[in-house]
Amino acid sequence: MMKKSSSSSNRDDLYHVLHKVPQGDSPYVKAKHAQLVEKNPEAAIVLFWKAINAGDRLDSALKDMAVVMKQLNRSEEAIEAIKSFRSRCSKQAQESLDNVLIDLYKKCGKVDEQIDLIKRKLRLIYQGEIFNGKPTKTARSHGKKFQVSVKQETSRLLGNLGWAYMQKPNYMTAEVVYRKAQMIDPDANKACNxxxxxxxxxxxxxxxSVLGDVLQGKIPGSDDIKARNRAMELLMEVKAVQPPLELSDIMGLDDHDFFNGIEQLMNEWAPVRSKRLPIFEEISSFRDQLAC
Structure with a gap:
C-alpha cells in the first residue's frame, strides 16, 4: 500500500484547517463536513444522530446537532435531544449543554425554564462548582478562542436572567438583576437592556442617564457601533414618550407661584386700564420727554 506524499498530506491538513473540520471518516466527521463544507444542515443532523447513536464524539455531536437544529427552527426537538442524551455525556460537557439549553429555551419562549436553569447555574457559581472548579474557562466565538473568568460568566448569566424577567414582564426584578450584573462586570449591551x-x-x-453613559463612552464596549446605535434608538424612544414640560417643570413650583402672584397683583392694581404695574403708568406721561 502506497503512502500519501508529503505534499498531499499537507494539502489535506490545510483543507481541514481552512474549513474547520476534523480529520477522519467517522459519522461525526461526516456530519461536520455536511454542516460546514456542504452547507447542508438537514444532512448534518442525520449524520449527527448517527454519531450520537454510535457514541462517536458524543459530547460534541449532541451539542453541535442542537445548534444546527436551532438554526432550522427545530428548537423543541433540540431540547428533547439534550434532555434524552446528556446523561451519556461527560461531566465536562454538562456546562456547555446548559448554555445551549438556555439559548434554546429563549428561542422557544420557555421563560420559566430559562429562569430556573440560569438560577441553577448561578447557584453552582456560588458553590464554587463552575468551570469544573477552575477560575477561568476557554470559550470560542467566531472561530477565536479566549478566556472567560468566573466574574464575567456571572455577569453574563445575570444579564440573561434580567432579559428573561423582562419577558415575564417583571421589570422591577429585571432592573435589580441588571444593576447587579453591571456592578460585577459592566458592558454596553447590558446597559442598553x-x-x-x-x-x-x-x-x-x-x-x-444610563443610555447617555453608553454614548459618552463611560461603559466598556461603548465603542461597539451596534451598542451605540441601540443606545441612540432607545434615547429617541425616551424623547418620543416623555410628556411635554409644564411651566412649573421649567421654572420650578416656587417660581410658578411667584409669577401667578404677580399676575394677580397686576389685575388688582389695574383691572380695567391695563395689566401693567403702576410704576409703568406713572412714567408713561414722561415718555415724550424721555424720548427727547
Missing part, C-alpha cells in the same frame, strides 16, 4: 427596562417602567430620566 437596563435602559429599556427603565423605559418600560416610565422612568425616563433614569433611562436617559
Amino acid at each position: 437596563l435602559g429599556l427596562c427603565l423605559i418600560k417602567q416610565g422612568r425616563f430620566d433614569d433611562a436617559d
